[in-house]
Amino acid sequence: MIAAAAPSPLPAALKEAAVAAVVALALAIPMVGFYTVDEGGSLVAKTRFDWVAIAVAAVFAGRLALALWPPAWRLKPRREPAHVAVDGRFTLMKFFGAAAVTVAVVLPFLPFTDRYIIDVATTVLIYVMLGWGLNIVVGLAGLLDLGYVAFYAVGAYSFALLARNFGLNFWECLPLAGIFAALFGVLLGFPVLRLRGDYLAIVTLGFGEMIRIVLVNWQSFTGGPNGLTSIPRPSFFGLPFTRTPEAGETAFHEFFGLEFSSYHRLAFLYFVILVLALITNAFTLRIRRLPVGRAWEALREDEIACRALGINPTNTKLTAFAIGAMFGGFAGSFFAARQGFISPESFTFIESALILAVVVLGGMGSQIGIVFAAILLVVLPEIAREFAELRMVLFGAAMIGIMVWRPHGLLSRRDPSILLPLPKATGAS
């Protein structure tokens, strides 16, 4: 079909860019236009309207460019294919997955890997694990949870308190922390069973804050805002990572006849979280094929149809909350063991938002997408560290970029939980 001569796009684009520029002006005057300096002990407000002009000009130019961008060049959000490819169905994803695991395993042994890299990689893996845990609740069961950090906190405090008060070690505490977090998951699950969508999100948000406020105020038990210090470090199956072990103990480097290096401990922690994360992934992939996992996905699609098919939505939702929370608890106790110090500061809402961003940017329900998103969201602010105060601006810009070009997340494809060989009757395509 030949389109009627389209009106020249320029006036419309100019108008759009002007509106954007006005908004930018209104935002930039208070946020960029004024800054404070310390002059002889007193704060003085100074202005820098040249910066405002630059910001407004940049927004105008950017918006204009976006509006005039030829439609043919625009990236289109991809839709899920109707038919699942028969040949090489998961091969690309499998390849990515295998490559990612290989890189993750050899990373600590690579020559250029230093303490900093391993530290960032550990943080990435914590978020991967949290993302995979939250994905069970949000991606599979479709329950929007804005308070996931609560379970992370429960896991961290469970480990810290059990270790300090009862002298239990990391490996003994890990399952207990998971159980406690799962119990809190059920505790949150019960009151929100009837809620959906926005309402559910608000209540879970409140729950996350409640946990944090209890942690801040229950001074005698949790140490309040001062947090808990001297949390024991995990040992390598009884071998501590210390330069000079206590009498009767053998340190890790002595046992293996290595030069002492604090890098060993970091590398060990890295492998612990790698294994925990891989367990989370294996668990999720497996449970998707079981009736309960299928019921989660069905519940996400249509709760009424689920009821009509004899699925008990109460139990289904509670298991999703409990299992998602359990993995959050595992990650939390790892976090406490790694930091050696925890305080309520680490479990604020922004943390929940970040985990949710990992899941949403990754493409809800996509396991490998979550890995990419976690890398992006942890590494990007690290790279942007050099830009100091513009760090969060870059971060925000990257998030907007992703949402513009990949509105359904980096990888939004849902792979079927089961595919059988094609029946002969229809023949392979």
Add this chain to the structure above:
Amino acid sequence: MLNLQGVHTFYGPIEALRGVTLDVAKGEIVTLIGANGAGKSTLLMTICGRPRAAEGSIRFDGEDITREETFSIIRRGIAQAPEGRRIFARLTVFENLQIGATVADPGHFASDIEKVFTLFPILRKRRDQRGGTLSGGEQQMLSIGRALMGRPRLLLLDEPSLGLAPMIVKQIFAAIAEINRAQGLTVLLVEQNAYHALRLAHRGYVMQTGRIVLSGSGAELLANPEVRAAYLEGGVHA
């Protein structure tokens, strides 16, 4: 098999069912016809416990199910292909059928799915396709197939012909007759397409504003001048 006695259902202050009494015997196809808003769908949903009947009793196989939870009613052997089909859009046809089999004994899965594929051969072709990409008729077939996967003894169908081409409606009605004949499955069918429904059914009820106003065999109702005037006006008579 199914017995409703003076059932009243409310949506807030609105009385949707005003004392409905109805029977479905084993092996029958019973149809419920009536205009929009007569309470047909509400009746099917009330049988499944949502909304719950405020008064009256619903008995299935002699046992009172009026106050039971939906999922436990379904587990007794009642399946529903709900209004609007309610396919799990992002899940494949196969996965949809798997979820339908939640309440059935897993040992029967392979033979049950084969039966569904024989009944609706198109579903076999569409097996790995996402539910949301099926045509309306295929979705309706999937909805019925999914309900059958639960090995029900009573099948509730809510307007299976809604929005479908006459050809497809014929196919679906033929399939319903087939499962009733071959497997002896009892069917309660809600329809606006009164002509087809009454031809298919052994017995029928006519609903008007929350009450049953007429009942009789399919042929009797088809011949009834009131029914003809109200529901078959302009319909196909051949």
